Amino acid sequence: MNKQVLVIGGGPAGLEAAGQLENLGYKAYIVEKSDKLGGHLLKWDRLFPESISAAETLQKLLEPVGHITTFLDCTVVSVSKTGEHFSVQLSNDATLNVSAIIVSAGFSLFPAEKKEEYGYNIYNRVITSADLEDFFKTGSDSRIQNPKSVGFVHCVGSRDEKACNRQCSKVCCITAVKQACEIKEQYPDADIYCFYMDLRMYGRGYEDLYLEAQSKYGIRFIRGRVSEVAEDETGKLVIKAEDTLSSKPLKITLDLLVLMVGMIKNADNENLSSLLNTRLGDDGFFQSASPILRSTEGEIAGIFFAGASTGPKTLPESINEAKASALAIHGYLSKQK
Amino acid sequence: MIDFGYSLTSSSRISLDNINQKKLKKITAVEPDFLKCMACGSCAASCSAGNFTKVNLRMVILLLNRGMEKEAIALIEGCMLCGKCTLVCPRGINTRNLIINILKIYKEV
Numbered sequence: 001m002n003k004q005v006l007v008i009g010g011g012p013a014g015l016e017a018a019g020q021l022e023n024l025g026y027k028a029y030i031v032e033k034s035d036k037l038g039g040h041l042l043k044w045d046r047l048f049p050e051s052i053s054a055a056e057t058l059q060k061l062l063e064p065v066g067h068i069t070t071f072l073d074c075t076v077v078s079v080s081k082t083g084e085h086f087s088v089q090l091s092n093d094a095t096l097n098v099s100a101i102i103v104s105a106g107f108s109l110f111p112a113e114k115k116e117e118y119g120y121n122i123y124n125r126v127i128t129s130a131d132l133e134d135f136f137k138t139g140s141d142s143r144i145q146n147p148k149s150v151g152f153v154h155c156v157g158s159r160d161e162k163a164c165n166r167q168c169s170k171v172c173c174i175t176a177v178k179q180a181c182e183i184k185e186q187y188p189d190a191d192i193y194c195f196y197m198d199l200r201m202y203g204r205g206y207e208d209l210y211l212e213a214q215s216k217y218g219i220r221f222i223r224g225r226v227s228e229v230a231e232d233e234t235g236k237l238v239i240k241a242e243d244t245l246s247s248k249p250l251k252i253t254l255d256l257l258v259l260m261v262g263m264i265k266n267a268d269n270e271n272l273s274s275l276l277n278t279r280l281g282d283d284g285f286f287q288s289a290s291p292i293l294r295s296t297e298g299e300i301a302g303i304f305f306a307g308a309s310t311g312p313k314t315l316p317e318s319i320n321e322a323k324a325s326a327l328a329i330h331g332y333l334s335k336q337k
Numbered sequence: 338m339i340d341f342g343y344s345l346t347s348s349s350r351i352s353l354d355n356i357n358q359k360k361l362k363k364i365t366a367v368e369p370d371f372l373k374c375m376a377c378g379s380c381a382a383s384c385s386a387g388n389f390t391k392v393n394l395r396m397v398i399l400l401l402n403r404g405m406e407k408e409a410i411a412l413i414e415g416c417m418l419c420g421k422c423t424l425v426c427p428r429g430i431n432t433r434n435l436i437i438n439i440l441k442i443y444k445e446v
C-alpha cells in the first residue's frame with residue numbers, strides 16, 4: 001500500500017503539499033478545522049502585487065485535491081508515534097495511520113479590537129484590511145460610504161510589544177499599498193494616506209507598486225505610527241500621529257480608517273505542538289529543525305512544516321514551501337523500508 | 338591644532354565623530370531600553386505636553402545619538418513625567434525611567 005501522509009490545515013500550503021504528495025505517489029489526508037478548504041485565501045479578492053484573482057488561484061490549488069480524502073470541521077485529538085508510524089486520532093473519531101505529518105496550520109489575523117486606541121468595533125468607520133478585502137470581493141460594506149479621505153494604519157498588532165507580537169507580518173505593507181491603489185480606483189476623488197514606520201517592499205514588483213501608488217494614484221505616505229483615533233460629532237475620525245519626518249505632531253480628519261491587521265500565531269498552536277511533541281518559538285509559531293537548511297522539517301523525524309505555521313509568509317512563499325516540504329517527505333520516506 | 342576646549346562648527350552638519358560616548362554608555366547602563374527605540378513617533382504623538390511645548394521623546398533619543406545634547410535637553414525639559422508615552426511605546430520602552438535618567442545624566446554639569 002502507498003505510504004500515507006497527514007496534512008494538518010487545508011489552506012494554500014496544505015492544498016499544495018497534498019497535491020504534490022499525491023503526485024509523488026503517496027496518499028494524503030487533509031484535516032481542516034473550518035468547514036471549507038482554502039484558508040485565508042478564501043477571503044481575498046485580488047492578490048498583490050499583480051492583482052491576480054484570488055478565486056482563480058484557489059480554484060487551481062483545489063483542482064488536484066478533488067479526490068484527496070478531506071476531513072472538514074475536524075481537528076487532531078491525539079497522536080502517538082511507534083517506531084516510524086504515527087497513529088492519529090481525529091475529532092470525528094477516525095483514526096489514521098500515517099508515516100509523516102505536515103503542519104500547515106497557518107496563522108490567525110490579529111484581532112483589531114485589542115488595540116482599543118484605534119477604535120475598531122467602537123467607531124463605525126474603522127475597518128480592518130480583511131474587511132476592506134471583503135468589500136472589494138462582495139462590493140458591499142455599510143461602513144464604506146463614498147469616502148473622501150481614507151487612511152491606512154500599518155503594523156496593527158505587529159511589531160508591537162504591547163500587543164505581544166514582536167514580529168513583522170511581512171505582507172501588510174504591500175497589502176496596504178495594493179488596497180490604497182484599489183480604493184483610489186474606486187473613489188478617484190478620495191485623498192489617501194498610509195501611516196507607516198518602515199515600508200517593507202522587498203518582493204519582486206513591490207517597489208513598482210509603491211512607485212505606482214505615489215505617481216499614478218497620488219497616495220501620500222506619512223512616516224509615523226498612529227497613536228490614537230477618536231470620533232468627532234459628525235462621525236468622522238480624528239487621527240493623531242507624529243509626522244516624524246517633520247518632527248511635528250499631526251492631526252487629520254478622515255472618512256474611513258483601515259487597520260492593517262498582522263499575522264499572529266494560532267491560539268491552538270500550543271495544543272497542536274504538544275500533541276506532536278514539537279516546539280514553538282517565542283513568537284508562538286512552530287520551530288523547525290534549522291531555519292536555513294531544514295526549514296520545512298521538524299525536530300522529530302516524520303514531522304514537517306509548510307506555510308505560515310512557522311511564521312508570517314507571503315502566498316507564493318507558502319506554496320513554494322509546500323512543494324519543498326513534499327519533497328523533503330519524499331526524501332525521508334524513500335529511506336524507509 | 339590647539340584645543341581651546343570648544344569648537345566652531347562651520348556647518349550645521351551632524352558630526353558623529355564628536356559624540357560623547359561616555360554619557361551614551363552611562364545612559365544605556367542605567368536604562369538599556371534607550372537602545373530599543375525604532376523612531377515610530379507614538380510617544381511624541383500622544384505626549385501630554387507635546388501640543389503646547391516642544392517635548393518630543395523620539396527626537397530626544399535621536400539627538401542624543403547624534404551628539405546634539407543641548408538640543409536634546411531642550412526637547413525634554415517640559416516633560417511632566419505623566420507616563421503616557423510608556424503606555425503607547427510599541428517597543429515597550431520604560432520611557433518615564435528613561436527620561437528621568439536622561440535628565441540626571443545630561444543635565445549634570
Ligand code: SF4
Nearest residue numbers: 155158168169172173
Ligand atoms: S509588513 Fe509593513 S505593515 Fe506589516 S508588520 Fe511589517 S512593517 Fe508593519
Ligand code: SF4
Nearest residue numbers: 384416417419420422
Ligand atoms: S512622560 Fe513626558 S514625554 Fe512622556 S507623554 Fe508624558 S509629558 Fe510627554
Ligand code: SF4
Nearest residue numbers: 374375377378380426
Ligand atoms: S514610542 Fe517608543 S519606539 Fe516609538 S519613538 Fe517613542 S520611544 Fe521610540
